[in-house]
Amino acid sequence: MFYQVGVVVLAAAATLAEASFENNLAYGSPSKRHPGLAVPLAHIYKRQTGSLYTANEVNFTHGVASGDPYDTSVIIWTRLAPTADNVAAEIVPGGVVPIYSDPEAAQPSTKAACVEFKISTDQTFNNVADSGRAYTTSDVDYTVKFEAANLQPFTTYYYRFNVCGSSKTSPAGRTKTLPSKNQKVSRNVKLAVYSCSNYPEGYFNAYGNVVRKDSVDYVLHLGDYIYEYKADEVRKALPDRETYTLYDYRKRIATYRTDVDLLDSHSRFAWIPVWDDHEVANNAWRNGSSNSDGEVFRKRKQAAVRAYFEWMPLRQVDMDDSLRIWRSFSVGDLFDLLMLDTRQYDRDLTVLNGVAGIGGNSQEVEKLVDLQNRTIMGLKQEAWFYDQLRQSSSRGAAWRLVGNQVIFSRMTLGVFTDTPFNRDQWDGYLANRDRVYQTLADGKINNTVMLSGDSHAAWVSDLAWLGKKDYNEATGAGSFGVEFAGSAVTSKSPLSGVVPRWIADPISKLLINANPELQWQDLYYRGYFELDIGYEALSAQFFGIPDLKKRSGDEVLLARFLVRNGENRLARNPTVGGGVAYAGALKNGKVQ
Numbered sequence: 001m002f003y004q005v006g007v008v009v010l011a012a013a014a015t016l017a018e019a020s021f022e023n024n025l026a027y028g029s030p031s032k033r034h035p036g037l038a039v040p041l042a043h044i045y046k047r048q049t050g051s052l053y054t055a056n057e058v059n060f061t062h063g064v065a066s067g068d069p070y071d072t073s074v075i076i077w078t079r080l081a082p083t084a085d086n087v088a089a090e091i092v093p094g095g096v097v098p099i100y101s102d103p104e105a106a107q108p109s110t111k112a113a114c115v116e117f118k119i120s121t122d123q124t125f126n127n128v129a130d131s132g133r134a135y136t137t138s139d140v141d142y143t144v145k146f147e148a149a150n151l152q153p154f155t156t157y158y159y160r161f162n163v164c165g166s167s168k169t170s171p172a173g174r175t176k177t178l179p180s181k182n183q184k185v186s187r188n189v190k191l192a193v194y195s196c197s198n199y200p201e202g203y204f205n206a207y208g209n210v211v212r213k214d215s216v217d218y219v220l221h222l223g224d225y226i227y228e229y230k231a232d233e234v235r236k237a238l239p240d241r242e243t244y245t246l247y248d249y250r251k252r253i254a255t256y257r258t259d260v261d262l263l264d265s266h267s268r269f270a271w272i273p274v275w276d277d278h279e280v281a282n283n284a285w286r287n288g289s290s291n292s293d294g295e296v297f298r299k300r301k302q303a304a305v306r307a308y309f310e311w312m313p314l315r316q317v318d319m320d321d322s323l324r325i326w327r328s329f330s331v332g333d334l335f336d337l338l339m340l341d342t343r344q345y346d347r348d349l350t351v352l353n354g355v356a357g358i359g360g361n362s363q364e365v366e367k368l369v370d371l372q373n374r375t376i377m378g379l380k381q382e383a384w385f386y387d388q389l390r391q392s393s394s395r396g397a398a399w400r401l402v403g404n405q406v407i408f409s410r411m412t413l414g415v416f417t418d419t420p421f422n423r424d425q426w427d428g429y430l431a432n433r434d435r436v437y438q439t440l441a442d443g444k445i446n447n448t449v450m451l452s453g454d455s456h457a458a459w460v461s462d463l464a465w466l467g468k469k470d471y472n473e474a475t476g477a478g479s480f481g482v483e484f485a486g487s488a489v490t491s492k493s494p495l496s497g498v499v500p501r502w503i504a505d506p507i508s509k510l511l512i513n514a515n516p517e518l519q520w521q522d523l524y525y526r527g528y529f530e531l532d533i534g535y536e537a538l539s540a541q542f543f544g545i546p547d548l549k550k551r552s553g554d555e556v557l558l559a560r561f562l563v564r565n566g567e568n569r570l571a572r573n574p575t576v577g578g579g580v581a582y583a584g585a586l587k588n589g590k591v592q
């Protein structure tokens with residue numbers, strides 16, 4: 001009767017907390033208060049036979065991960081399963097019903113696996129700060145999520161899982177807590193920022209390089225961690241079809257988690273992720289995507305969201321809001337990190353097909369872009385976002401970093417008109433963008449840094465409120481902050497396929513000429529960027545990955561930028577980026 005929560009303490013390990021289903025946060029994800037989105041525990045108790053998997057019957061199949069660090073706690077993740085494959089299940093009102101029709105899927109079992117964790121400041125686990133135990137079952141695809149607590153701020157920890165009462169252990173992971181909210185931070189804090197990691201399109205060298213350099217404190221992912229469509233290029237995405245069901249999304253994430261560099265990144269760094277469209281479906285908005293809407297989209301989104309919460313080491317910050325992943329982190333008095341969801345939460349209609357007003361529904365969207373009541377994130381999240389910006393400024397945090405999916409700055413080709421070419425970015429939600437600028441202006445909020453992904457190219461801009469406030473592209477005067485938008489880990493350039501630099505670089509040149517606030521742009525390289533955040537200044541380094549077809553540590557430095565506290569623009573030293581970049585096009589600078 002091990003499943004009677006709170007009654008039985010397994011005698012074997014009196015020092016450890018008793019096991020329960022509740023201790024495994026995977027059962028709460030995405031929200032146990034909403035039937036269909038999480039598994040009612042009553043349903044799980046009913047399905048138990050009372051027997052546990054022995055250590056020989058289960059494996060830690062997908063490594064370990066940690067994420068959403070706070071000053072005294074962090075989320076840790078693993079999977080302890082009788083199979084490397086994933087569990088098929090159908091979501092029905094009131095719970096999850098196992099289905100047996102999928103030949104690729106394992107048979108859901110009523111047996112549970114029991115998992116223990118330890119977290120310690122040393123790698124030999126002599127200074128254990130917290131420990132715990134919990135069950136996992138097929139209902140949550142055998143995933144395990146704990147909140148490891150009782151930790152010290154801004155401290156490195158090692159954590160490890162084992163089968164209860166057994167010496168069968170997972171690999172050890174390393175993680176780090178954040179500095180406490182009002183703590184003066186003793187040294188600069190470094191982040192690696194990623195987006196758009198398409199497994200079939202290449203190896204995740206970008207993740208591995210930061211592990212090899214051991215160059216950051218935390219990892220941010222701005223979405224498109226997986227892709228939903230069927231693809232088989234450099235390597236095949238399983239399942240070999242577009243994802244719709246819970247099994248599909250679990251299997252897709254699990255396939256990505258076989259990349260050694262991704263596994264290493266998860267096991268060496270605490271991640272702070274948000275999703276973009278492809279975690280559900282291409283060009284998703286509140287009620288649909290490019291190729292699905294209505295009930296099909298609703299069920300698909302439900303499955304995708306659930307698999308994401310099971311497999312990603314993130315917190316559920318509001319149990320009554322099962323879609324909410326927008327959340328914030330205070331990193332001492334150095335910066336606040338606001339992670340937005342401009343994609344799945346409550347976004348108004350986007351461009352599903354077609355471009356720049358030609359084809360698909362893009363003409364329809366063109367007529368909506370100016371509507372005052374249009375929103376990219378929903379009014380509830382907007383109110384929260386503006387409030388967070390104001391609070392962060394008034395508490396005196398030096399910087400405000402905003403992790404966001406799509407590019408914030410206006411982007412035009414400027415060939416015939418100034419019309420933006422991608423309404424699937426903030427350019428399709430003009431009033432919402434104005435409200436962000438208005439908030440910064442009204443509150444005299446300084447040192448705002450937008451971080452963006454989604455575009456598969458690199459864009460570095462001052463935050464210029466075009467048409468509302470004068471902006472001088474040579475000096476940066478009039479800017480409200482900066483935007484760093486990173487290229488993809490592997491996803492193809494927006495120019496598609498392999499476009500040589502002699503084609504890519506002149507297009508970058510055209511783009512920086514057409515957009516006054518755009519100071520550097522590159523279309524050629526896949527890659528990522530690192531931020532080094534101090535009180536006096538913040539710097540960014542962009543890296544490019546030359547080869548995606550094999551696992552490799554090669555990378556090239558593409559450009560570097562500085563932002564001085566209080567200047568609200570990219571530093572000109574003497575021009576932006578020190579006047580030199582190694583790819584793309586740099587305003588008033590050379591490309592070597």
Ligand SMILES: *[C@@H]1O[C@H](CO)[C@@H](O)[C@H](O)[C@H]1NC(C)=O
Binds near residue numbers: 056057058081082084
């Ligand atoms: C666990 O891993 C071992 C070693 O790779 C393998 O032989 C065994 O079949 C796995 N067991 C399960 C249940 O997956």
Ligand SMILES: *[C@@H]1O[C@H](CO)[C@@H](O)[C@H](O)[C@H]1NC(C)=O
Binds near residue numbers: 287
């Ligand atoms: C759109 O989505 C919202 C929230 O997810 C839901 O309340 C609403 O019913 C949906 N509308 C349609 C037309 O499906």
Ligand SMILES: *[C@@H]1O[C@H](CO)[C@@H](O)[C@H](O)[C@H]1NC(C)=O
Binds near residue numbers: 374
């Ligand atoms: C937004 O404003 C337009 C034009 O005023 C109106 O037609 C539409 O119904 C409004 N939408 C909502 C959701 O209020």
Ligand SMILES: *[C@@H]1O[C@H](CO)[C@@H](O)[C@H](O)[C@H]1NC(C)=O
Binds near residue numbers: 443444566
């Ligand atoms: C932002 O910087 C300006 C110029 O230095 C200053 O006047 C303003 O008070 C600052 N805002 C806040 C909230 O400190």
